Amino acid sequence: MKTITTTEALEEFCTRAASYPYVTVDTEFLRERTYYSKLCLVQLAVPGEDDDEDAVLVDPLVEGLSLEPMYRLFRNEDVVKVFHAARQDLEIFFVEADVFPTPLFDTQVAAMVCGFGDQVGYETLVRKIARAQLDKSSRFTDWSRRPLTPAQKHYAIGDVTHLRVIYEWLAAELEKSGRAKWVREELRVLTNPATYTIExxxxxxxxxxxxxxxxxxxxxxxxxxxxxxxxxxxxxxxxxxxxxxxxxxxxxxxxxxxxxxxxxxxxxxxxxxxxxxxxxxxxxxxxxxxxxxxVPKPQNGGKEKLQVNPALADLLRVLLKARCEQEKVAQKLIASAADLDALAAGKRDVAALKGWRAEVFGEDAVRLCDGKLALAAKGQHVKVIEV
CATH class of the missing domain: 1.10.150.80 (HRDC domain)
Structure with missing residues (x-):
């Protein structure tokens, strides 16, 4: 694998990356001693099997290295930027350069939509999709120290090389299921500056x-x-x-x-x-x-005043579980416990009733609350019955 330490080398790689449909991205950083994350390493990979040429480590701690070529690539709308659990990475780029990588693809969000459960980890996807094993021994090392060890480099590059296989598999699954728009809806919050701005x-x-x-x-x-x-x-x-x-x-x-x-x-x-x-x-x-x-009002004051119908809340939980099993999508992505309690209290301004969530669960949830749907057990499954 190659470590990039000059602006010229980074420009060369990013110019080449701009000719591909996607680039995978990851970072290593420290935050224990600072308010904002300190960027210590960026990993980039383009489609290909020669990791000496198709995957690189970028060392932002080298004096004189400008990351502007990479930020230009991030702004290039023709190249999908692929991350896993992108939130902390995006916060770094937003704080450092006021830039969001677009278009964006987050494999953790996509995996939740494709039935891999709540907040599935990268290691799990590597094992189940890429059929490989990760060496996690360098996970908690000090990424600000130089020189990086061979073990650190091997660990870091694995976070973008396996990501290529995972991305291609998940993208194909989303295309087949027609759920790519679900992921796009979810990712809007990740590219909203308000997500990272703490007043x-x-x-x-x-x-x-x-x-x-x-x-x-x-x-x-x-x-x-x-x-x-x-x-x-x-x-x-x-x-x-x-x-x-x-x-x-x-x-x-x-x-x-x-x-x-x-x-x-x-x-x-x-x-x-x-x-x-x-x-x-x-x-x-x-x-x-x-x-x-x-004087401010208690944050939980509104929740405490909800007149929740506990039996209805339980039925909504059963409906959510049934719908998520049927659609093979993570429950946490559809509705929280607070959402279900709000629905059972008659509220209709919850996220579960908007966008793709309404198609999967929200519309039926309202009908259940209105007495237009019933639930019945059939073997090990729950059946939804029109009333």
Missing amino acids: PGEAWKRLKTRTNSGRFLAVARELARFREGYAQARNIPRNRVMKDDALLELASTKPRSIQELGRSRLLLREARKGEIAEGILAAVTAGTELPNDQ
Whole structure:
């Protein structure tokens, strides 16, 4: 396999790749010590069997190497860019260069549509489709260290060479089943900038709280806003500023001075002084003094108020399982437990009632809720009966 270390070599490979119908892509990165992922390696492969020529490793850590030839290839609408579980890879390219590889194909999403179960792993697809085995011994190595070992290179290149076989098999299956449009619908969210943009003011919504107190949530929101902005500006993990349990403790105790802040049981020592301490105290003050009509509402408040018919929710789960077994598609891709509860409570603004999901499950789910369908057991299968 070839390792590309110059812009000229990358330009040559990407120019050649532009003549093929698709290119497979993967990355290796680190995120333990930074807020944004640090790109350490890019793997690319075009159709072919000579991996010394048709698959390459691109080293973005080499001084002077520009990835612009690769980004031009990503923008080329004539070449499909194939990934497995693309979300983290796409976030890197969006943050680094404000680019999304299009058109995009994600083999994990496609495999779920083709009946391989929920969030099927790459290793499973390699074994079942490519009939090969992966050496995963280098999976958790430090990809920022140089030189890369032969074992690391062998592991990395396998993530794009087997992907060619998997892509071609899945693409053929989707063509036969007419489900390619299902995958395209699913992939729209992956190329939406909002998927990767974390607004500090919205960061509090990821916190797991056990209280419905609006004032507590107001302080927690301001603390989360400060933490997210501070971490983004300095490219450090948010937990290096303060961990979730410390944030929630501070939202409860509401310290108003350095002395009170020092009594925290969970706050990191570095956060008890300097800029972080000042930011925490300012956030507590902002949340505490927020007018009552501006305090946030609990995120789970709407769910708790749903009047769910438990028997109907159970029937919807049976219908979902039956439809997914019949269509050989992963249940998780169709509807979540929350979707089913919402349907059983009379809600009709759920994702399961839109697009291709409506064809597979949603339309029948509404008819079941309206008493126009019934379910019956027939052997080991569930039969849907018109009423």
